[in-house]
Amino acid sequence: MSALLIKEAALVLFAEKGYDGTSLAEIADEVGLKKQSLYSHFKSKDDIFIQLLTETFVIEYEREKEFLQTHFADPLFDYLWKSLRNYTERYQTDSRLKFWLRLSFFPPYHLHDQVMQSLYAHIQQVDALYLQRFEQAVANKEMKEENAQTATIAFSALIDSICVELVYGGKEKAETKLQAVWTVYWNGIT
Amino acid sequence: MSALLIKEAALVLFAEKGYDGTSLAEIADEVGLKKQSLYSHFKSKDDIFIQLLTETFVIEYEREKEFLQTHFADPLFDYLWKSLRNYTERYQTDSRLKFWLRLSFFPPYHLHDQVMQSLYAHIQQVDALYLQRFEQAVANKEMKEENAQTATIAFSALIDSICVELVYGGKEKAETKLQAVWTVYWNGIT
DNA sequence: GTCTATACGTTGATAGAC
DNA sequence: GTCTATCAACGTATAGAC
Structure with missing residues (x-):
């Protein structure tokens, strides 16, 4: 059993049930191992979690960077709209997005400061x-001709609100919300 | 010891550490009891949680309703702005807001459907x-002269994004974000 | 209502055989 | 690397004395 497969299973469970709600036994079970065997690959539950979190920020940042490079020349409208749709499209299938939303908002209590520090750095980069x-x-x-900063902050807020809707409303509601929010936003910056 | 004080202690802990992250021993400790004594007031941990959730939706709805009645005649700008500031003001001191944000987003796994059902009803009312x-x-x-529905949805999205920022960014960052988002929003609907 | 005592499963984690 | 065996600590919950 590879560490990669174990982490993938953990990612899904953490995303779905949170850190405290997920036991090592469940993770092991998911990949057909006994929980004790996980310790051949990781030195603790925290270790699995921190590795996942770190990797997630790297992956998400790379994704955003590549997106910018690919679509930089697109009209602003298209660029932003595609970027937004990206979230609603991915949320259903990509556990990593769920994972990062959930565990960034509400990290395990004893790791709160550590998680927040990584999170801030990530957000700043994006x-x-x-x-x-x-x-x-x-x-x-x-x-x-307004502050680009304002538009950036408002756009990142827009993404946040869509993510919120994805978390508790599901894709359909998020699509409805996206349409309304986008209309007002685009109106507001042009 | 009154059930009220126990629930208040539970509210704070649930808000801060989540459902799984909070033990009955901690709650009891907070009010100077042994964990076993809680069962004189509640029949289970779930019981405490569900009572808190139900009460929270009632309280929050009453708050919104009263706010509407008090400020209905205010100019739209003032009405919306005051409503928004309400969140940033309250978040620091009011554990109930934290509680409802956290536990609505990510309820205990075994109560997911029940919580979501109550949440949807609440959101619809508000x-x-x-x-x-x-x-x-x-x-x-x-x-x-646009769809009032669109403005409503976008406004509720605006509240969501501010709440997100309050959760992981704290009050100062939320204030910055609020200013940017509000500028774009007001621009967008007028 | 609160306590002590207790039950009993589950938790994360370690040791050692294979 | 995976397993069995084992651990101490902690989880929710119940019974019964006071």
């Missing part, structure tokens, strides 16, 4: 990517 | 309150 595109948009006069 | 005011605003020409 916001910086979007800011680049918004500054370009201001220069191109694709949007109101 | 959205209906806001919709009333937005329809009035359209009639008053306080905003663009």
